[in-house]
Amino acid sequence: MTTLSTAAARQKLASLRTTDSQTPLTYPPSEIHALGTHLLTLSLPDPEHYALLEQTFTAALDTGNIPSAESLLQKISTRFPFDTSIRTQRLYGLLNEATGNFDKAAEIYETALKQDESNIAILKRLVAILVERGQRHEAIIRLKTYADTFMQDTECWSQLASLYLSENMYEQAAFCYEELLMLKPQNHLYYIRYADLVATLGRWEVAVKYYCAALELTADNVRALYGLRAATAAVLGDGGVEGSKAKGVKSAAVVEAKTAPSVETLHALHKLAGDRLTALFEGQGKDGAELTTVVKSWLQAN
Numbered sequence: 001m002t003t004l005s006t007a008a009a010r011q012k013l014a015s016l017r018t019t020d021s022q023t024p025l026t027y028p029p030s031e032i033h034a035l036g037t038h039l040l041t042l043s044l045p046d047p048e049h050y051a052l053l054e055q056t057f058t059a060a061l062d063t064g065n066i067p068s069a070e071s072l073l074q075k076i077s078t079r080f081p082f083d084t085s086i087r088t089q090r091l092y093g094l095l096n097e098a099t100g101n102f103d104k105a106a107e108i109y110e111t112a113l114k115q116d117e118s119n120i121a122i123l124k125r126l127v128a129i130l131v132e133r134g135q136r137h138e139a140i141i142r143l144k145t146y147a148d149t150f151m152q153d154t155e156c157w158s159q160l161a162s163l164y165l166s167e168n169m170y171e172q173a174a175f176c177y178e179e180l181l182m183l184k185p186q187n188h189l190y191y192i193r194y195a196d197l198v199a200t201l202g203r204w205e206v207a208v209k210y211y212c213a214a215l216e217l218t219a220d221n222v223r224a225l226y227g228l229r230a231a232t233a234a235v236l237g238d239g240g241v242e243g244s245k246a247k248g249v250k251s252a253a254v255v256e257a258k259t260a261p262s263v264e265t266l267h268a269l270h271k272l273a274g275d276r277l278t279a280l281f282e283g284q285g286k287d288g289a290e291l292t293t294v295v296k297s298w299l300q301a302n
Contacts, residue, residue: 006042009035014048017055029062037068050079057091061098069095086112090122102129120146120155127159139163147179154183161193170201188217192224199231205260207231208269220280225273232270236263 004012013035016027036056044052053076060069073091080088089112096105109126113119123146130139143160150156161176177194184190195210211228214221261269 004035006039009039010044010048013039013052013055017051029059032056033059033063033065033068050076054087054091058094061094064098066095066099069098086116086119086122090119090125093122093125097125097129102132105129117146118150120150120153124155124159127163131163136163136167140167151179152183154180157183170197173197174201186217188214188221188224191217192221192227195224195227195231199227199234204231204234208235208261208266212269220276222277222280225277225280228269229273229277232266232273236266236270 012027013032016032033056036052036059039052040049040056053072057069057072057076060066060072073088073095076091077085077088082088082092089108093105093108093112096102096108106126106129109122109129112122113126116122123142127139127142130136130142140160140163143156143163147153147156147160157176157179161173161180164170164173164176174194174197177190177197180187180190181194191210191214195207195214198210199207208228208231211224211231214224215228218224
């Protein structure tokens with residue numbers, strides 16, 4: 001176990017409990033379990049004690065320590081009985097998933113959702129089980145119904161987009177990312193993913209706009225630069241803006257015709273993307289020499 005003082009261990013685990021759910025966990029579950037087990041032997045305020053119980057329980061599941069998880073959950077349910085606590089029900093569902101009893105877990109989640117249909121944490125677990133069973137259509141229906149009511153929930157839209165993509169339902173996935181862009185316009189990844197999607201659908205002019213938007217938020221983002229290079233090449237290959245329209249390439253409703261870039265702008269963006277990609281890899285010196293050669297070869301073809 002990492003050597004930490006009691007105060008440092010408490011602060012560390014507390015910070016992990018408040019970390020955004022979309023931020024990757026970088027602290028090993030085994031360390032969390034060890035620290036939590038130690039802290040639970042101390043006299044702590046009730047709110048922290050039960051928060052630690054749940055955190056250590058989750059770490060026990062992550063490390064495959066089922067006996068420890070069962071013991072911790074028993075202590076939680078003594079204070080928060082299964083019949084009256086949806087949070088405890090979710091934990092029992094997680095335990096059943098960990099032991100391979102997916103039918104029982106799904107039954108628990110279904111019952112909990114009847115009591116609180118807005119509980120996205122439980123809905124996500126049920127959706128995960130449905131996906132594992134191959135019931136993707138049912139999973140999509142569940143998430144879509146939830147999203148229709150709780151339209152501000154970015155986690156739901158993100159997971160729904162992933163499910164649509166897994167079913168090659170690109171139009172529907174694009175709609176999800178349009179919702180995400182309205183809810184979190186500062187997230188550059190949503191711009192890139194939306195641009196990738198509309199590019200897949202052949203809406204190259206729209207893709208150009210959203211790759212540019214991503215680059216405004218994160219200059220020199222390699223994925224956005226590659227996308228911009230490919231998108232501008234596609235539009236120019238279609239004879240520019242007018243050529244792509246003549247060939248029936250549709251624009252998304254979110255982009256007005258008057259915002260379409262001129263041929264001169266497209267050429268400038270095309271060159272800029274290529275120049276920045278080359279500079280980024282050349283800047284790595286010897287380590288980037290091979291990649292620079294590959295990039296230059298790709299740029300010549302695009």
